[in-house]
Amino acid sequence: MELGLVGLGKMGGNMRERIRRGGHTVIGYDRNPDVADVGSLKELVESLSAPRVVWVMVPAGSATQSTIDELGELLSPGDLVVDGGNSRWTDDEKHADELKAKGVGFVDCGVSGGVWGLENGYALMYGGSAEDVAKVQPIFDALKPEGEFGSVHAGKVGAGHFAKMVHNGIEYAMMQSFAEGWELLEAADSVTDVREVFRSWQEGTVIRSWLLDLAVKALDSDEHLDALRGYAADSGEGRWTVEAAIDKAVPLPAITASLFARFSSRQEDSPQMKMIAALRNQFGGHAVTAAEKSGEPGADAPGADVTPPTGG
16 A cells, blocks of 8 residues: 655654565655655645545654644645554544544554564554545555554544553663662672673563563673763653643652652752751751862862750
């Protein structure tokens, strides 16, 4: 079948190639003319035979909204838009309603697989009516991993991105567990080869996984991760997972803690830890360290050894 694909970055570009390997025709548009097949969204739509299917693979938020707005003016009744980016599921409902008013169908699709998806396939979670899903099913089949599993019609519009959001929340917690275990092993004097401990877990253990394999790959490249700064960004999906849990009164302590751990990674001099240090000094007389001034190293601050107040 024919597919229009908008957004040819790391994910979109590889997806175009995998779909073509599956025997389908893909016409791609990107703002970067070096990777685009056509020069505009208008030209993309005009290059496709009706009924058209256009897959949007651009950043969530305003970029997705403006692309869908423009497609709504260009497409015809009976055409279909697939949002394969990381949009919030509540935006899907809005986009579906906007396009429905023009007679255009809508399917949301959460896509997982990263830079490995070209060779391994992409896990797909999609939401929409059975009729709309059927129109794009050959593309889903080309993108998914080989075998019985790897794709799912998760439910109505919004279900695909909601499922992908929860997937990413679980991913946060799993990565945090590996990171904490690695740091504890590195801190233990008795453990002399942390990398090989991780490698030994790849077979026969209940925590063996692709994430563990990737951790070993990272340690093979940089055994103690000395070349990296301890900073980790968070995607919108991690925050949305926690927000959804609050809305639905579902406890997510591990996922929530892993999100907050990423926030703490951005603080070289944590304001929270300043308050903790001050309180420990007040009630227990524990030593505190003064902030550095004019390049001078920190020193114990005045009052570090005071007698704790009564009732502390």
